Amino acid sequence: MAMRSQIYEWANFGTSVRRSAGALAQTVTANQALDIFIGSVGNNITKPAETTATQFVVIEDISASPHNGGSAQVRINTTDYFQNPDVTVMSGIPGRASPYPVGAPSTAGGSDNVLSSFNLYPDVYVLPGQTWSVLYTPTEDVLGSSSATTTGVACFVKYTLYDGPDALIANKLLELGVTVNPNNVDWYKRTLIEQASAPAMAGGVA
Amino acid sequence: MAMRSQVYAWNNSRASHGGTATVVTAGRSYSIFIGSIGNNITKPAETTATQFVVIEDIGCDPTGYDASAAADGGVAGETGQRAYVQVVINTTSYFLDPDNVGNDGVPGTAAPYPRTIAFQPSFNLYPDVYVLPGQTWDVQYTAYEPNPTTADGASEAFVKYTLYDGPDALIANKLLEMGISVNPGNVDWYKRTLISGASAPAPQA
Numbered sequence: 001m002a003m004r005s006q007i008y009e010w011a012n013f014g015t016s017v018r019r020s021a022g023a024l025a026q027t028v029t030a031n032q033a034l035d036i037f038i039g040s041v042g043n044n045i046t047k048p049a050e051t052t053a054t055q056f057v058v059i060e061d062i063s064a065s066p067h068n069g070g071s072a073q074v075r076i077n078t079t080d081y082f083q084n085p086d087v088t089v090m091s092g093i094p095g096r097a098s099p100y101p102v103g104a105p106s107t108a109g110g111s112d113n114v115l116s117s118f119n120l121y122p123d124v125y126v127l128p129g130q131t132w133s134v135l136y137t138p139t140e141d142v143l144g145s146s147s148a149t150t151t152g153v154a155c156f157v158k159y160t161l162y163d164g165p166d167a168l169i170a171n172k173l174l175e176l177g178v179t180v181n182p183n184n185v186d187w188y189k190r191t192l193i194e195q196a197s198a199p200a201m202a203g204g205v206a
Numbered sequence: 207m208a209m210r211s212q213v214y215a216w217n218n219s220r221a222s223h224g225g226t227a228t229v230v231t232a233g234r235s236y237s238i239f240i241g242s243i244g245n246n247i248t249k250p251a252e253t254t255a256t257q258f259v260v261i262e263d264i265g266c267d268p269t270g271y272d273a274s275a276a277a278d279g280g281v282a283g284e285t286g287q288r289a290y291v292q293v294v295i296n297t298t299s300y301f302l303d304p305d306n307v308g309n310d311g312v313p314g315t316a317a318p319y320p321r322t323i324a325f326q327p328s329f330n331l332y333p334d335v336y337v338l339p340g341q342t343w344d345v346q347y348t349a350y351e352p353n354p355t356t357a358d359g360a361s362e363a364f365v366k367y368t369l370y371d372g373p374d375a376l377i378a379n380k381l382l383e384m385g386i387s388v389n390p391g392n393v394d395w396y397k398r399t400l401i402s403g404a405s406a407p408a409p410q411a
Contacts (some may be wrong), residue, residue: 007313018309019288020350022281022351023350030397045304045305046307049305061328065271065410101325102326103322103323104270104327108272111252113323150281150283151269151272152283185385193384
């Protein structure tokens with residue numbers, strides 16, 4: 001399957017690779033960026049997220065729990081995507097702007113419903129051979145299960161993985177300055193097919 | 207009928223076709239079709255040689271991450287069952303972690319079923335998932351903090367798909383070859399193209 005919609009959900013439960021039943025909430029320290037893939041808190045994966053030479057990733061949405069001042073940042077290789085107007089580092093999209101889930105309360109234990117103010121457009125491209133990560137940073141400590149008040153937080157990323165020939169087409173679209181999305185990849189394929197099936201030029205026949 | 211919008215809703219508290227009304231085991235994946243829990247069907251979902259299925263949406267019961275005491279058999283800091291739904295085509299899991307290992311699938315928190323004010327979707331299944339003629343497909347449900355009683359908030363999953371049958375399945379295959387998205391609009395467009403091509407005057411000899 002050459003174009004696949006993919007998701008990754010992180011929550012501060014457990015400290016193991018993948019999820020496990022009965023995993024307890026872990027503490028997340030305030031103002032420290034935590035890699036949701038390999039940060040050793042919550043469910044993780046075995047190695048940093050990276051694209052191979054035949055993969056192309058388009059990140060289409062990121063969101064985080066709105067309580068505890070949580071934010072989510074995208075990092076490509078060593079470069080943070082979101083930055084302040086003075087080009088200094090920031091912690092990324094606030095969960096209050098891009099809540100996960102949509103409709104979650106803005107404060108821990110609250111009863112309001114936060115809706116999305118943010119849409120990740122244009123999308124973020126991860127080119128072949130690049131390493132990428134999503135960093136979660138709360139402005140208040142998120143207290144784990146050993147504390148009086150246990151708080152759960154989560155982070156979510158939605159992306160499309162282009163693999164094999166579709167990754168080559170994605171690269172080509174990028175060169176052409178055309179947005180990489182499934183529709184445009186299909187459009188490029190159709191163009192190739194039409195060119196291949198067009199009659200040969202009369203002058204070209206020997 | 208050649209193109210039909212279809213849905214399948216699964217609930218662990220409803221029993222049918224060999225499925226029993228019982229609680230799922232934590233961390234274990236269950237087929238919502240033939241998993242022996244809740245409402246089931248008589249055999250695995252599969253397409254015949256003249257069928258083409260496009261899965262357009264999936265969802266399951268959501269989980270809230272918040273400040274909370276342990277409840278519903280779960281742990282403190284979450285309310286819900288930490289449930290996920292994965293699409294499996296033949297033996298291949300559709301959703302992968304970024305390290306290319308199959309994961310649990312889409313969280314109910316991102317694709318909630320049912321949707322409420324507090325739980326609205328963050329996820330849209332696009333591009334759609336195609337089940338080609340002759341393939342077997344499944345939707346697997348996994349919960350990490352299942353409720354101890356079925357009455358206390360059931361495990362639920364939902365899948366919305368379009369079934370193309372007969373000539374429309376052939377057209378769907380043709381669209382796939384051409385790199386065109388398979389949806390009812392494009393199938394109709396292809397039919398119109400065929401009709402206008404057939405009714406055009408024959409070229410002069």
